[in-house]
Amino acid sequence: MASVERMESVVQSMLQLARIERESPQTKGTVFPLRLLVEERWEDHASLAASRGVSMRISASMEQTLEGDRAWWSHLLGNLLGNAAEYADEGSEVIVTGGDDKAIVSVLNRASGLDENAVTHLFERFWRADQVRAESEHSGLGLALAQACAEAMGLRIEALIRPDSILEMRVVRQ
Secondary structure, three states: OHHHHHHHHHHHHHHHHHHHHHOOOOOOOOEEEHHHHHHHHHHOOHHHHHHOOOEEEEOOOOOOEEEOOHHHHHHHHHHHHHHHHHHOOOOOEEEEEEOOOOEEEEEEEEOOOOOHHHHOOOOOOOOOOHHHOOOOOOOOOHHHHHHHHHHHOOEEEEEEEOOOOEEEEEEEEO
């Protein structure tokens, strides 16, 4: 049964990816607060994060509003925050910031298990880091879906690992 559920999840993710790649996002008319959307998406992952001792802090600078497709933004942020909740070092903090010179929003978390080579593969379909390959519930599509949402809205997600093992995922304008 677990194999069937995993395959169903993979098929649903692939269908969602295909839909994102062929549809145009709703880019005008919908304005919403970024902070509220981040808080809503974190709630989806709060129990997992709490079980791992991972907390989230939103920077005071994140008071901007976004215009665009709220559903696509929701999916994009949900994936970034879900990955941070699940893969941040245990007992660490996820920091969400917004509105600097280049980035619309950034998600930062300690990720001592990642190196620069792994970061270059994060957005590839079906790619998974060594430490999670054995886990059957992961298909390696979440960040590919998030990147597809970003690109459909004229954005992209950049990832870098800092020397202090902080993974930074930045949503930027192309």
